[in-house]
Amino acid sequence: MTEPGGDEPALGARINRNLAGMSRAERIVAEYLRDHGRHAIFATAEQIAGATKTSDATVVRTAKSLGFGGLQEMRRALAAEVVRETNPVRQVHDTEGRDGESVVARVFTEAAERLAATWRLVDETEFAAAVDLLDEAREVLAFGLGGSGLLARYLALRLTRMGRRARASWATGFQLADDLLGLRADDLVVLYVPSRLLAEIEVVLDHAEKVGARVLLISSSLQAQFAERVDATLAAPQSMTNFTSEMLSAEVLSDALLLQLASRDEARSTAASETLTSLRSELVQRDERSSVSRRPRKRRS
Incomplete structure (x- = not known):
């Protein structure tokens, strides 16, 4: 198995070829990289070590055992492989004609399967806790x-x-610091994190802990990693083919949370809706009056 147009073996094949010569700890890291590539593309050595219960040094050694100059070079190779494997156009062509299923059928089939999987993963107690937090x-x-x-x-x-x-x-960057500045102990942070380990997430979690704010995590795969740092988690399975939106499961979960929350205080929701409708009506009326005043007047003959 080689990369298209190149002589270097794809990362998965490279890992399989080198596993026998690795130490036990290196094999754990290599297998994690092979099986959870999407999660590791943006991860630091420390984050990968935490996910594999190894050490930073082991992660770096694993990269070198696989023939890379270091972690950064390995991540680039990993990113290239994930992009190839999840390219929806490529997957459509790869499966075209196998079962006669149209593209629109595949998209709706995957959407239905993802939502069914999301529903199966919903823990009623955890869901209720998430609504309480909101x-x-x-x-x-x-x-x-x-x-x-x-x-x-x-x-x-x-x-x-x-x-x-x-x-x-x-x-x-610095703009995130401005957005976090007003966070208080009685506030809630809702984190939408599909699967990527990003530095900004660590900053948000650190600051929320510092000020005492609570956190609701909605993620496809990082619940276990952040379980001790958040107050509730909801699983939002990710697409394996990219036929459907990355946010599909999380959006439907959000709609469910909002509907349940609205039922907790119907009077508040109704009052806000009425105020919104009134404001919109006033804006439309003023726009209509403004349009009339801007119309050119006909000259008298």
Whole structure:
């Protein structure tokens, strides 16, 4: 098995070829990289060591045992392999004609399977705890990066429309520091983290712990890693083919949380909805009046 257009073996094949000559600890790391490639692409040596119950030094040694100059070079190879394996166009072509299933059928089939898997993973007690966290929060800070940032904005918008205090952040770098500045002990952070281990997540968790804010994690695979640092977790299985959106499961879970939360305080939700409708009506009326005033007047003959 080689990379298309190259002579270097793909990472999975390279790992399998070198396993016999590795120490037990290195084999654990190598097998983790082979089986959980998506989770390790952006991970530090410390994070991979934590996931495999080994050490930073073992992770670096494993990379070198596989023929890489270091962890960074190995991550680049890992990223390239994951991109190839999850490319939806390639997967459509690879499976085209096997069962006569159309593209639209595959997309809807995968969506249905992912949502069914999400439903099976919902723990009613944990779900109720997540709703409690939303209900008790002074303010909700929803955080996500990339596509998850869109979902964070969606949650904050829906909460605001229900009469709850909420805001969203999808910031990196110094802007993230500004967004975290107002976090308080009676607030809740909702973290949308599909599977990537990102430095920003560590910063958010560290600051939430420092100020005493509670955390709800919605993730496809990082529940175990962050279990001791969050107050509740919900599993949102990820697509294995990229036929469907990365955020599909998490979005449906968010809708379920919002609906359950709205039922806790129907009066507040109704009042907020009525206020929103009234404001929209006023804006439409003013826009119509403004449009009339801008129309050119006909000259008298």
